[in-house]
Amino acid sequence: MPVTSSSRYQVFSDAQWARVEPLLPSNAGRRGHPFADNRRVVEAIAYRYRTGIPWRDLPREAFGPWQTAWKRHRRYAADGTWDRVLARLLAEADAAGKLDWKVSVDATIARAHQHGTNTSRPDQDTGAGSNHRNLPIRECEPAGHGIGRSRGGLTTKIHAAVDGNGRPLAAVVTGGHRNDGALLEAVLADIRVPRLGPGRPRTRPEAVIADKAYSAGVYRHALHARGITVVIPEKSDQIAARKRRGSRGGRPPGLDTAAYRGRNVVERHFALTKQWRGLATRYDKLAITYRAAIILAACLTWTRIWET
Incomplete structure (x- = not known):
């Protein structure tokens, strides 16, 4: 049964879906059965991460076989589909002057x-970057699957950049023990x-605002x-070390305190992202599938700007 605008399972509004659907890959020339009910499958992926349920528990009456949703999500994670969708949405927002750099x-x-940690993990873990260039999965998935041991046990860390309005621009997934x-x-x-x-493509921000972990x-x-x-405050030990050196310590770096007060937008972004239970807790074995869901949520955020 296709998802309708009144469905209680729906994540995308009709207007949001109208922006996303043309950006999804066509299956023209692809061997096998053609894609059917594309919206139902994407809604199933978003619903699974929003609720945090196992894939097998997706309501069949609303989304059909759970295997279809999982395979499509795996395909889109491996071929960088959501990265390309996000890139297009960002381009449209930037052209309309809605992106704060x-x-x-x-x-x-x-x-x-x-359920997401029963895989082998080496001692050191690299981050899972984006897949803008449709790289093979073996070149995208980090050796440790983006899971590391920190004070909270086995954890993963989402490193994100947001624009001045708190809307996501980039995301990198690493083990929870990696330094910010x-x-x-x-x-x-x-x-x-x-x-x-x-x-x-534009890749350089006007300013980078960050806390003392980046100082x-x-x-x-x-x-x-x-x-x-650079809008980053100094750590107290850095200030003390500079003062001990006297004139050789150099001048303190400047800090735009008014601009730094806007740093909380990234915290608000994380609060919004973690409303999806499947992102607040990682259930995925693969870092690329977990990150693909983060980018899907980012795409949903950017489609909302046209509704206001």
Whole structure:
């Protein structure tokens, strides 16, 4: 039974779906059965992550066989479908002047459920970046599946960048033990907003706003080298070390306190993201499928801007 605008299972409104549907891949020339009821399948994926239920518990009367939803989600995660959809939505928002390039960066922890952790994990774990270029899955999935051991046990960490209005621009998934600042470069590299007309995609924010976890000099220098305004406070031990050196310690880095007050938009973004129970707790074994759901939620956020 196809999902209707009155369905209690619906996540996308009719207007939101009208923006997303043309951006999904066509199955023209594909061997096998053609895609059917595309909206029903995508709604099933979103509903599963919104509620946090097992795939097998998807209501069959609303979404059909659960295997169809899982296989489509796995396909879209592997081929970078949602990254391309998000890129197009960002391009349209930027062209309409709805994207604020004062970017806030932060990370949040999600507990990994036992169903998502029964895989082998090496000691060191790399982040799962985006799949803009349709890379093979073996080149996208990190060796440790984005799960690491931290104070909270087995956890995963979402490193995100949002625009000045708190809308997501990029997401990188790593193990929960990874340092926030060490992933700053990877998160900024994941920002890629194409132009609707000619020209290269925009990748450089006007400013980066972040907390003290990103205050190391190496991160500041890297941002300054790209011509990005740095809005990051110093740690207390860095201030003390500079003062001990006297005149050799140099001048303190400037801080735009008015701009820094806007950093809370990234915290509000995480609060909104974690309203989806399947993102607040990680049930996925693969980092790319977990991240694909994060990007799907980001796409949903950007479709809402046209309804206001």
